[in-house]
Amino acid sequence: MGQDDETTRKGPWTENEDFQLVFYVHMFGDRRWDFIAKVSGLKRTGKSCRLRWVNYLNPGLKRGKLAPHEERLVLELHSKYGNRWSKIARKLPGRTDNEIKNYWRTHMRKKAQEKKKTASGSPALSPSLSQCSSSSSICTSNPTATSIPMIETKERSFYDTGGVERSFYDSGATRVSDSSEEQEGYCGMDEIWKELDLLEVDSMKPFFDPYSEIAPSLPWDSCLSTSWTMDGQEEFAENTFHLTSKQFSSGFID
DNA sequence: AACGACCACAACCGCCACTAA
């Protein structure tokens, strides 16, 4: 599939690349990854672009540790669905399958170690208890067990106050979160959003609200599709937007 | 202060499913 030649970049994304990707996703929506990869001038595969967006750049993402209620939900859903991470992730607004996968892996490993310890050591309430209470949920010995002890915690995560929800997957209802909360953990992206604001991209603003739902059906998507054929799109993008990406690298970013 | 162990996160790879030609 073409793009895997030696010019294809791999490894960590640079700020510049992030910036470009965000811009092009806003332009074309978050579906046509191969197209975006091509026209953006990013030396990345479409897959890579998608992954970067889905797991990191998407403004609807929460960052930071899973809240206790999220942990419980993960356990519950995993017992239901198994390793269907994307399915589980859809039930956890703002969380990605990758994140949940990582979480599960880490905690299951931890649990396996604890199990070993308790199996060889005293069966009494031991170190594992403190671990359990701290996470308030990771207490089953069998990850897939259906009887997951649900420890009710009144504790509410600071995430659980109405962060951006990925309603795309769930209800379809768009929600704009309290921006102060939204800032939490968004240091890097914040800069990008700010810079986007500063750009003349303002003309696009009516179409794009970075804190609204990710736009599988961005208005300009339909606008553009009325006047563009796919071929025309490519041509137009090559001519028009590639220039913009060059401006990014040369003009807006040192 | 140096070192190793552990953890969290980011990213890649390979496979599969879907879709348009």
Add this chain to the structure above:
DNA sequence: GTTAGTGGCGGTTGTGGTCGT
């Protein structure tokens, strides 16, 4: 019905940060 292109998913690995010794 077949096939190539593309996106999505799950598994795995690499890396940087933190913590304990």
